[in-house]
Amino acid sequence: MSEEQIRSLERHFNERIARDEKIEPKDWMPEKYRQTHIRQISQHAHSEIVGMLPEGNWITRAPSLRRKVALLAKVQDEAGHGLYLYSACETLGISRDELYEQLHSGKAKYSSIFNYPALTWADMGAIGWLVDGAAIINQVPLCNTSYGPYARAMIRVCKEESFHQRQGFEIMLKLCNGTPEQKEMAQDALNRWWWPSLMMLGPTDDKSVHTEQSMKWKLKRKTNDELRQQFIDQTVPQADVLGLIVPDPDLKWNEERQSYDFGEIDWDEFWQVVRGHGPMNKERMKARVSAWERGTWVREAAMAYAEKKQARKEKQAV
Amino acid sequence: MKNENLYNYILGIADNSLILGQRLGELCGHGPNLETDIACTNISLDLFGQVRSYFQYAGKIAGDGRSEDDISMLRKEHEYKNVLLVEQPNTNFAYIIVRQFLFDAYHLAFLRELQKSPDLTLSAIANKCVKEVSYHERFSSDWVRRLGDGTDESREKMQEAINDLWMYTDELFHQMEADKAMVAEGIGVDVTTLKEGYYAYVKEVLEEATIEVPESKYFQKGGKHGVHTEHLGYILAELQYMQRTYPNMEW
Numbered sequence: 001m002s003e004e005q006i007r008s009l010e011r012h013f014n015e016r017i018a019r020d021e022k023i024e025p026k027d028w029m030p031e032k033y034r035q036t037h038i039r040q041i042s043q044h045a046h047s048e049i050v051g052m053l054p055e056g057n058w059i060t061r062a063p064s065l066r067r068k069v070a071l072l073a074k075v076q077d078e079a080g081h082g083l084y085l086y087s088a089c090e091t092l093g094i095s096r097d098e099l100y101e102q103l104h105s106g107k108a109k110y111s112s113i114f115n116y117p118a119l120t121w122a123d124m125g126a127i128g129w130l131v132d133g134a135a136i137i138n139q140v141p142l143c144n145t146s147y148g149p150y151a152r153a154m155i156r157v158c159k160e161e162s163f164h165q166r167q168g169f170e171i172m173l174k175l176c177n178g179t180p181e182q183k184e185m186a187q188d189a190l191n192r193w194w195w196p197s198l199m200m201l202g203p204t205d206d207k208s209v210h211t212e213q214s215m216k217w218k219l220k221r222k223t224n225d226e227l228r229q230q231f232i233d234q235t236v237p238q239a240d241v242l243g244l245i246v247p248d249p250d251l252k253w254n255e256e257r258q259s260y261d262f263g264e265i266d267w268d269e270f271w272q273v274v275r276g277h278g279p280m281n282k283e284r285m286k287a288r289v290s291a292w293e294r295g296t297w298v299r300e301a302a303m304a305y306a307e308k309k310q311a312r313k314e315k316q317a318v
Numbered sequence: 319m320k321n322e323n324l325y326n327y328i329l330g331i332a333d334n335s336l337i338l339g340q341r342l343g344e345l346c347g348h349g350p351n352l353e354t355d356i357a358c359t360n361i362s363l364d365l366f367g368q369v370r371s372y373f374q375y376a377g378k379i380a381g382d383g384r385s386e387d388d389i390s391m392l393r394k395e396h397e398y399k400n401v402l403l404v405e406q407p408n409t410n411f412a413y414i415i416v417r418q419f420l421f422d423a424y425h426l427a428f429l430r431e432l433q434k435s436p437d438l439t440l441s442a443i444a445n446k447c448v449k450e451v452s453y454h455e456r457f458s459s460d461w462v463r464r465l466g467d468g469t470d471e472s473r474e475k476m477q478e479a480i481n482d483l484w485m486y487t488d489e490l491f492h493q494m495e496a497d498k499a500m501v502a503e504g505i506g507v508d509v510t511t512l513k514e515g516y517y518a519y520v521k522e523v524l525e526e527a528t529i530e531v532p533e534s535k536y537f538q539k540g541g542k543h544g545v546h547t548e549h550l551g552y553i554l555a556e557l558q559y560m561q562r563t564y565p566n567m568e569w
Binding site for chain 2: 079
């Protein structure tokens, strides 16, 4: 293809996005668009399945049958999200096995928040309330993103995430209306999850390398700093309802901005965790890699069985 | 308790689902692929849903204010009445599938009979459970065939699992006092009548899966009497952790 032809295709492509048309798997797309989407969608899918680990860790210890059932259903939803996000990613011409390979080798990233440990039952509340809360803020704009399969997957993901967030808040509410010991557990969880949740919305705008291009492709509609402010403004009143103290001495309502001012985020900690040195990075990866390796013989057997079955069918047909 | 036999009878049914659900719950996020991960979590979820129905009923029968959580999480080890089969560990995916299949084949046959019980609560629970458990049985028997008739390695692993777990099958058909009393009242299922059909069906599936049916005549028992394997204590340590550490609280 001549350069002129490519330029014309690109022009046509950009016009379609500007008109809010969806790009579908068989449509022409710039290679960079494809790669960026593979990176972001797979990162999202990996986050879902790594995210199953800290919560899965509490299934056997849930304090009541009702909570156990709800937690199982939630973790199952996350596996389901992983499944349709991987499928959306596969439409861009990469296989699920290749995506796993990228996760296991450390080439692909997942949300850093899951590199923090889930230490008490209250963490199941805090994760739902804060982590899913921050995830929704990140994800709702993606329901209108330009890549069709991703946008459609996100509509379903967002519906379930908002249910999870309410469920998490409800766990916190129950603890806060319970005994002093329960309330203390809730406060401790908020203390540990607050700052990592703010970090979840990504580095500050001046440090974010992908923002500009992503805005153009509607992979992003608001900057990281805008999303973070939105999260804080939405969450602080909820903490007030719970009667919990947000662990930020600089947090203050700014009448003029009609928003909360907040304290300095420890970006050194953020980069440390992103680079693989958070409290749980090694354990999380070990759990994923070991599940995959222990499952090799199962996957091979399933393939062999399917082939045998097919061969028998063909023989019968003859 | 006025209706102690019925209470014990319900616990005998529900404890199997409780302990197997707990075992499957350990697997979440650690399966060989996403699809099996989702399926195992889903089965666990179904089983805990069933447990809630049974224990809510048991609480009503006991009439002493105990909740489903009190009954499921605040008994001593010897008061759990599950069969030894369901407490066996998740050694590898072959053990997980074989344990599931050996239980599902029994569970499905049992529920089909329980549907006919004149006790309306039990038959209503059975009606709901039978749909779920027929899916469990389809999942586990499909995987038995797949892994048995897959590769040499998978057949070997399945054979090892069936050889190890076979000795826990006979107990499924033992009757305790409460079982006999409920059968006599026409409410309970006479599990002894299920035994022949069970073994015939299990053997059929194993043969299709090219797995040899173990010939051992030595079986283990005790779970239904409250005498368990060493595994149960650890299962309960996790199951009861919150209720024991933070007693008398609402969650």
